[in-house]
Amino acid sequence: MIWLLALAIGLPGCGKHAQLQEAKKNTVMVEVSSQVWDYRMPWNPGTVSSGRGAGFIVAGKKIITNAHVISGARNITVQREADPRRYPALVKYVAHDCDLAMLEVDDATFFKGTTHLDLGGIPELESVVSVYGFPIGGDRLSVTRGVVSRIDYNAYTHSGRESHLAIQIDAAINPGNSGGPVMQNDKVVGVAFQGFRGDVAQNVGYMIPTPVIRRFLRDVEDGRYDYYVDIAARWMPLENPAMRKYLGRPDDGRGVVVTDVFSEGSSDGHLQKGDVLLTIDGHPIESDGSVRLEGKPVQLEEIVERKFAGEVVVLEVWREGRAETVRVPLKPADMFSMYEVLYEPAPRYVLYGGLVFQPLTANLMAVLSGGADLRLKQKYTMFASDQLYKETPEPVILSAVLPDPSNVYLRGLAGQIVREINGKRIRTLQDVQPALAVNGGRTVIRFEGDARPAVLKREEVDRSTPRIMAQYGISEMSRTEVGQRRLAKGSLGGNEAK
Amino acid sequence: MKGWIFLGAVVLVSTGWTAEQDEPQGSVVRVRAAIQPYDQFRPWQKKAPYGLNGTGVVLPGGRVLVTAALVANRTEVGLEKPGSAEKCAAEVEAIDFEANLAVLRPERAEFLKGFKGLTLGPALRAGDTAEVWQLERNGELLRSQAEILTVGVGRYPNDEAGFLQYGVRVSLPKRDDSYTLPLIRENQLVGMVMMYDRDSQEGTAIPGPMIDRFFQDAADGKYEGFPTLGVSWTPLRDPNLREEVKAPKSGGILVTRVNPRGTAGRAGLQEGDVILAVEGMKLDEDGNYRDPLYGPTAIGNLVRVRPTVGSKAKFLVSRGGKEMELTGTYDRRARDEVAIPTLSFDVQPSYLVVGGLVFQQLTGAYLQEWGDKWTERAPQRLVELFSFQQEKRPDPQKKVVFLSQVLPAAINLGYQHYSGLVLEKVNGKEIHSLAELAKVLDGLQEGNMIFEFMDDPGKLVLDAAEVKAKQEEIRKAYGIAELRRL
Numbered sequence: 001m002i003w004l005l006a007l008a009i010g011l012p013g014c015g016k017h018a019q020l021q022e023a024k025k026n027t028v029m030v031e032v033s034s035q036v037w038d039y040r041m042p043w044n045p046g047t048v049s050s051g052r053g054a055g056f057i058v059a060g061k062k063i064i065t066n067a068h069v070i071s072g073a074r075n076i077t078v079q080r081e082a083d084p085r086r087y088p089a090l091v092k093y094v095a096h097d098c099d100l101a102m103l104e105v106d107d108a109t110f111f112k113g114t115t116h117l118d119l120g121g122i123p124e125l126e127s128v129v130s131v132y133g134f135p136i137g138g139d140r141l142s143v144t145r146g147v148v149s150r151i152d153y154n155a156y157t158h159s160g161r162e163s164h165l166a167i168q169i170d171a172a173i174n175p176g177n178s179g180g181p182v183m184q185n186d187k188v189v190g191v192a193f194q195g196f197r198g199d200v201a202q203n204v205g206y207m208i209p210t211p212v213i214r215r216f217l218r219d220v221e222d223g224r225y226d227y228y229v230d231i232a233a234r235w236m237p238l239e240n241p242a243m244r245k246y247l248g249r250p251d252d253g254r255g256v257v258v259t260d261v262f263s264e265g266s267s268d269g270h271l272q273k274g275d276v277l278l279t280i281d282g283h284p285i286e287s288d289g290s291v292r293l294e295g296k297p298v299q300l301e302e303i304v305e306r307k308f309a310g311e312v313v314v315l316e317v318w319r320e321g322r323a324e325t326v327r328v329p330l331k332p333a334d335m336f337s338m339y340e341v342l343y344e345p346a347p348r349y350v351l352y353g354g355l356v357f358q359p360l361t362a363n364l365m366a367v368l369s370g371g372a373d374l375r376l377k378q379k380y381t382m383f384a385s386d387q388l389y390k391e392t393p394e395p396v397i398l399s400a401v402l403p404d405p406s407n408v409y410l411r412g413l414a415g416q417i418v419r420e421i422n423g424k425r426i427r428t429l430q431d432v433q434p435a436l437a438v439n440g441g442r443t444v445i446r447f448e449g450d451a452r453p454a455v456l457k458r459e460e461v462d463r464s465t466p467r468i469m470a471q472y473g474i475s476e477m478s479r480t481e482v483g484q485r486r487l488a489k490g491s492l493g494g495n496e497a498k
Numbered sequence: 499m500k501g502w503i504f505l506g507a508v509v510l511v512s513t514g515w516t517a518e519q520d521e522p523q524g525s526v527v528r529v530r531a532a533i534q535p536y537d538q539f540r541p542w543q544k545k546a547p548y549g550l551n552g553t554g555v556v557l558p559g560g561r562v563l564v565t566a567a568l569v570a571n572r573t574e575v576g577l578e579k580p581g582s583a584e585k586c587a588a589e590v591e592a593i594d595f596e597a598n599l600a601v602l603r604p605e606r607a608e609f610l611k612g613f614k615g616l617t618l619g620p621a622l623r624a625g626d627t628a629e630v631w632q633l634e635r636n637g638e639l640l641r642s643q644a645e646i647l648t649v650g651v652g653r654y655p656n657d658e659a660g661f662l663q664y665g666v667r668v669s670l671p672k673r674d675d676s677y678t679l680p681l682i683r684e685n686q687l688v689g690m691v692m693m694y695d696r697d698s699q700e701g702t703a704i705p706g707p708m709i710d711r712f713f714q715d716a717a718d719g720k721y722e723g724f725p726t727l728g729v730s731w732t733p734l735r736d737p738n739l740r741e742e743v744k745a746p747k748s749g750g751i752l753v754t755r756v757n758p759r760g761t762a763g764r765a766g767l768q769e770g771d772v773i774l775a776v777e778g779m780k781l782d783e784d785g786n787y788r789d790p791l792y793g794p795t796a797i798g799n800l801v802r803v804r805p806t807v808g809s810k811a812k813f814l815v816s817r818g819g820k821e822m823e824l825t826g827t828y829d830r831r832a833r834d835e836v837a838i839p840t841l842s843f844d845v846q847p848s849y850l851v852v853g854g855l856v857f858q859q860l861t862g863a864y865l866q867e868w869g870d871k872w873t874e875r876a877p878q879r880l881v882e883l884f885s886f887q888q889e890k891r892p893d894p895q896k897k898v899v900f901l902s903q904v905l906p907a908a909i910n911l912g913y914q915h916y917s918g919l920v921l922e923k924v925n926g927k928e929i930h931s932l933a934e935l936a937k938v939l940d941g942l943q944e945g946n947m948i949f950e951f952m953d954d955p956g957k958l959v960l961d962a963a964e965v966k967a968k969q970e971e972i973r974k975a976y977g978i979a980e981l982r983r984l
Contacts, residue, residue, distance in 0.1 A: 234954050239912030242961040246946050259955040273956060374873050378882050385953070409736030444742060449886070450730045450755040455738040 019186045020143070023132045026057040026117045027141060027180060029079045030065050030103070031086070034072035039367045040400065042347035042358060043474045048074070054133035054180030055103060056188065059116045063089065063103040064213065065179030066193050067096045068158040070103070071343035078105060081141050082113060093220040096343060097228050099158040099193050099208065100216045101179075119210045120187030123148045123167070131171050131192050131205070133180030146171025146205065153299060154206060157194055160341035160362050162228065164305060165298075166206045173205030182207045211306065219308060226309045227486070230333035231301065232265020233258050235277060238287045247276055248321050254278060255318065256289045256300070263387050264335045264489055270328045276318035280304075304330065335389045335488035338362065338380075345485055350432045350478040352443070353461035354402040354468050355410065355454065357418065359429045360395040368399070373415055375449050393490030394428040398447070398454070402472050406464040410454050416447035427490055429480055524614045526680060528578040528633050529554040529564050529588075529602070535571040538867035539902070541847035541858055542978045547573065552678030553633050554602065555687055558615035562588065562602040563709065565678040565692050566595045567655055569602070570843040577604055581637020584609075592716035594723055595841050596657040596833075598692050598704060599712045619686030621707050621791050622646045622664060628683040630666075630691055632673045644668035644681065651796035652702065655692065656841055659726070662792075662799045664689055664703040670696075677701065711803055722807040728760015728832025729753050729767060731797075735783045743772055744819030750774040751785045751797070753815075757832040757888060761801075761811055765826025768817065775814040776800050801828075837891040838862065838884050838898055848932050850982040852939055852947070853965040854905040854972050855913070855958070857921060859932045860884065860898035877918025879953055897931045901951065901958075905976050909968050913958050923950040933984045 030053045037046045053069030055078065063078060070076055070091050077086040087110040094101040105111070123129055131144045146169035154166035169182070173195035182190040190207030219225055235256040238244055249255055258275040261267045278284070280303050283291040290297040304313055307330050315326045341362045350357040358364050365372065365380050372380075379395055382388060388395075396418040401411045418426045421435035422443055436443060443461070445454040468474065534547040554562040554577065562577060569575055575588045586609035593600040604610055622628065624646055632640040648665035668691075670677070681689035681703045690709060694701035715721055731751045734740055743752055750772040756763045767773070774780065779787040779800055789795040805811065805828045813824045833840075840862040847864065850857045858864060865884055868876040873885070883890050883898050891898065901919040904910050921929050924938045925948050939947065942962040949958045973981050 236955040237912055240910065240959070242909075242946065242964065243912065243959045245961070246948070246959040257955075259957075374881070374885055377873075378878060378885075381878055382882070409739065442738065442742065449889075452732040452739065452752060452754055453742065455736065455742040457738055460738075 019130065019183055022115065022117060022186060023056075023130070023143075023181060023183060024081050024141060025114050027081065027132045028055045028057065028063060029053075029134045030055045030063075030069055030089070030179060031077045031079070032070055032073045033075040034070075035074050036072055037342075037347050037363070039347055039358070039361075039363045041472075042349040042356070042399075042479070043351070043472075043476060046072075052134055052176050053178040054176065054192070056132075056179075056181040056191075057111070057114050057116045058188075058217075059118070061105075061111050061116075062092065063105065064191065065101050065103060066158070066191065066208075067094050067099045067101045067343075068193070069179045070094065070101050071096065071158075076103065078103065078110070080110070080114065083110070085110075093216075093225045094344070095216050095219070095225050095227075096340070097156070097159045097162045098164055098212050098216060099156050100191065100213065102216075102220065117181055117183070117188045118186075119213060120184060120189045122151060122209055122211070123184050123189045125149070125151065127184060129169055129171075129182050129184045129189060129207075131169070131173070131177060131180060131182050131207075133177035133192060135174035135176035137174075142177075144171040146203075149204075151209070153301075158341070161336065161339040164212050164228075165209050165302065167209050169205050169207060170203045171205050172203055173207075177205075188213075215306060215308075227332040229304060229307055229309050229311070229330035230265065230336070231267055231304050231313070231328065231330070232262040232333045232335075233267040233271050234260040234262075235289060237289055238276065247274070247318070249276055249318060253287050254284060255287060256285055262333070262335065262384070263390050265333050266328050266330045270326055271315070271317070272319065274319075275326075277315055278318055278323065279316040281314050332486065334486040335387075335393070336384050337486045337488070338383055338389075338394070341366075342485075345483055346479055348429050348479050348481070349399075350429065350436075350480060351402075351468075351474065352432075352436055352477075353456045353464055354404040354407045355398055355445075355456075356400040356402065357396050357429065357432050358399040360397050360417075364397065364399060368415060371415065376415055376417060379417055379448075389488035390490055392427050393488035396426050396429055396432060398445070402468055404464050404468050404471070406460045407456075410456075413447070413451060413454055416451050417449075418445060419448045420446045428487070430482075433478065433480065524612065525556050525616045525685070526580065526631055526633060526639070527554050527556060527562060527610075527613075528552075528580060528674075529562065529568060529678070530576045530578060531569050532573045532575075533571050534573045536845075536847050536863075538847055538858075538861075538864045541849035541856075541902075541983070542980060550676050551674040552676045553631060553674065553680060554678075555680040555690070556610055556613045556615045557601075557687075558617060560604070560607055560610045560615070561591065562604070562610075563680075563687070563690065564600050564602060565676075565690060565704070566593050566598045566600045566843075567692065568676055568678045569593065569600050570595065572844075575602060577602070577609065579609075579637075580633050580639070592712070592721040593844075594712060594721070595843050596654065597661060597708055597712055597724060598654050598656065599690070599709060601713075601716055616680070616682070616685065616687040618706050618710055618713075619683050619688040621705060622649065622683070622688055623792065624649050626683070628666075628681050628688055630668050630670060631680050631682055632670065634673065640671070640673065641682075642668050642670055647700070649705070649792050649795075651798040654704075656843075659802070660796070660798050661708060661724070662705050662795070662803060664705050666691065666701050666703050667699060668694075668701060669699050670694055670701070672696070708803060711806075715806065723830055724802045725761060725805055725807050725809075725828035725830055726833045727762045727801045728757035729762045730755040731773065731785065733784045734772060743770060743816075745772045745816055746774070746821075749780055749782055750816060751781055751783070755888060758892075759835050759894070760832030761826055761828050762813070763832070765811055765813060765824045767813060767815060767824060770817070772816040773797075773813055774816055774821070777804070777812055778814075835894040836887060837894050837896050838887050846983060848983050849902075850932055850936055850939075850984065851905065851969075851972070851978065852981075853960040853968065854907040854910040855901055855949070855960070856903045856905060857899055857932060857935060858902045860900055860920075864902075879920055880918055883920065895930060899929050899932055899935055901949070905972060907968065907972050907975070909960065909964055909972075916955070916958070919951040919953055921949060922952055924948065936982060936984055 035046045055063040055065035076089040078089045089103045092102045092104045150168040156162045177192045181188045195205045255276040422438040424435035443456045552568040554564045587605045588602040591601045591603045626646045644666045677694040679691040688706045689703040753771045785797040786794040811826045842861045842863040899921045906914045944963040947960040
């Protein structure tokens, strides 16, 4: 055991030197000025901050880094250890859901003297890896070493909602390490991306393993990033003997039972509650939901994780006492996108008489946080589980009331969920302006629950608008275009967001 | 009287009142309560006991007045004569957790012999002064001068809608572990301190008229409590909103929700009505009426304290611009006839354990057990049903039965991490109370017990015969005396 361990550390000893040379050549410092939108005042361009991370050169003269290093970037420069110059870089692709990004540098001189780093596999538990980056404490390349402590699903905190395979190592990952390569035997085995802050744990760092990196690289081959797909069904382990008997399954330790199928998701129309999933793409599913992949037990979602939008997963399903084969075409779970923290897209809003309407997003909840009332908090937490998106794909919130003499009585209504405007049901932000345009001397806004309605006189609004725009430095009264954003469609009511 | 010297400095305003230097001893007793709350998370047991002390006021009929908070969830209450070791057990004769008042009766009537009961004094106004009485350890009376800062409707510890209360400024040394203390003026009882903040030296007191109303109700031995209107309303100051609801030029409040079972609902009030007056008292745009004694006072006092359960109610409302008078009878149905009770002190939580699955009937007390941040920490479905029950569970007969936890055993393998799941059906039968659940389960001797829940995982299944065989084993393993209390 001792000998083996010594071997593990000692053998790459000569290779280590080569690895360090390669790492030095191909690890880059990424310096970023970024702008963070202010969801309290969505018309403002936000505050500028700067930060530093790492990246590394892969085949094809591309730089891989973390999405969180370059999110909201207005200016990016990259710098190599051997070259004092800073080169401007641009984001070619960004995948916030798996915290990866690809940068491009136009200036060919940047790549002089570089080679590129190759991707390896998943390192063994207890094996040693080296982490390269530019963490706090100095300006030159830093190297730390750690042991692979755990390989498991973990939350990717940057996205706010995603979980993917992650590798835990016992080297601390500090700000500035982010995006840097983690190497073993001359190959990249991961991208350093997150750690634990504060006193929660020590010597815990996480890296994005190569299956996730490879998936990203393959996804962008067609010139755009398409997000992870999601089976969009819930299942529960099938461990209870009485439950197994009830479902007509022998006590063979296999299968899980579908407990929920999300409308608009991949499984919608393909799977049903009560289906027992027996195999996935031919891999037998254990009663705890694990499958064997390359000899290792992983959650059955890993099969789905490795696929792309438009691909199919084949399930053997036990339904009403019969085995059936079900083909589920995969797509991203757009209806859950409300929980995704948004970085690049400008916040959408509509202003009317000092009333600020915004769609409910993770970003908005973050700024309302403690101030949000229970009704709004529940709308947010239960949006996916109760499939509220069917009725309101994008709840609209009266997020603020900008004080003006014309709205003194309306200030207490900030934080309410808009139900209808001038008798028109509001299902997405796109519904707001047409509803406000309904002609009449008064605009009546009704909210969910028992809050009083807001009543505004059209002539007063017309008078107050220029005053409010000047007072609060607002140049645009609305920003509603959806752009590249993915929204829930909503199956009731027919008001579709375009 | 060292308290006086200490207090002289903090009392800012004195109305020139001089206390009669009567011997006030013989008007107050020390009240010691042994408290043992029910454990809502382990409903078959109680929590660790603790003691609370307060100062009780002796009343003319040989009774003692305290706050309800002092004796909530008690196992026993004792009275103690100041400066002596003489004790006597007492019973709670009437208690109102909303109004935060309780009347105690000593088990031995002769215990209070020789005590001079305090009579109720007049209502106070802002600016009046009074005294707060506390008992020293040695039985001496500590009298602290208090100033009445405000008189208005405000929150009580167990009543969000609020009752009339006095805001008092007084410097109180800590003598007991509760601030149940009488407010006295000219040797008459004028209020009961119920909350006190040592930093700001301000507190709130239950006013004499509330106590009076409580006594009158309790006098016939049948306590009915304070009535309630059963509406949500909003002020009507906004001229645009007034125009929208066609309210008259001035006055009135807008009804935003009506409980059909409540006083107002049965009198015919509807959502969107503007209440202009109650009992002939005009309401202003903020919902205040002009009280002959206190001046502008919130409607709460007008509809909850002045009338009694069973008395006639009269509303002047404007509906779509037309004025109309509606009449009805004051009652408490909007409070008492609910699917999920808000208050459940002194009430044993009900539960039923089947195959290790613990089912409980949802109460406010259960949710409170999650602490100050219960709205965030308790299961969200339960929070929703409780907080928005007028929308989500309007039928008071449909109680909420939920799986609160699973006591792990071989029989419930695979179910052990589930909790906070609202039960909808068992073997296809809808379940609206724990008693109904018990009845359905008792009828199942063999075959499947299929539990259907509102939320994921939707369904859990147990084998009835196996449950029957294992009940005793689970009961013993977890040391639970009874597997159900309905």
